[in-house]
Amino acid sequence: MKSILKLASFIGLVLTIIPPILFFKSVISLDSSHLYMTIGMFIWFGSAPFWINKKTDDQPDES
Structure with missing residues (x-):
């Protein structure tokens, strides 16, 4: 489940970063x-x- 969330987050970041570059190069409209x-x-x-800053099983407690 965690790997699916990481993949979705990566896709979200790509959809946030790439469109302005494509617009700058006049590939897509505003x-x-x-x-x-x-x-x-x-x-x-x-x-x-749901996955950022979550402890995994192999991380020790910082307390």
Whole structure:
């Protein structure tokens, strides 16, 4: 499950980073860039909190 969340987070980041570059190179329109970035934002914020800064079984307690 954790690997699926990491993959979804990576896809969300790609959808947030790549569209502005494609718009700058005139490959896609501004509206398409906004749409892809919004989808990427929702994917990132929907998946990342569930696996970032979570302790794994092999990490010791810091207390």
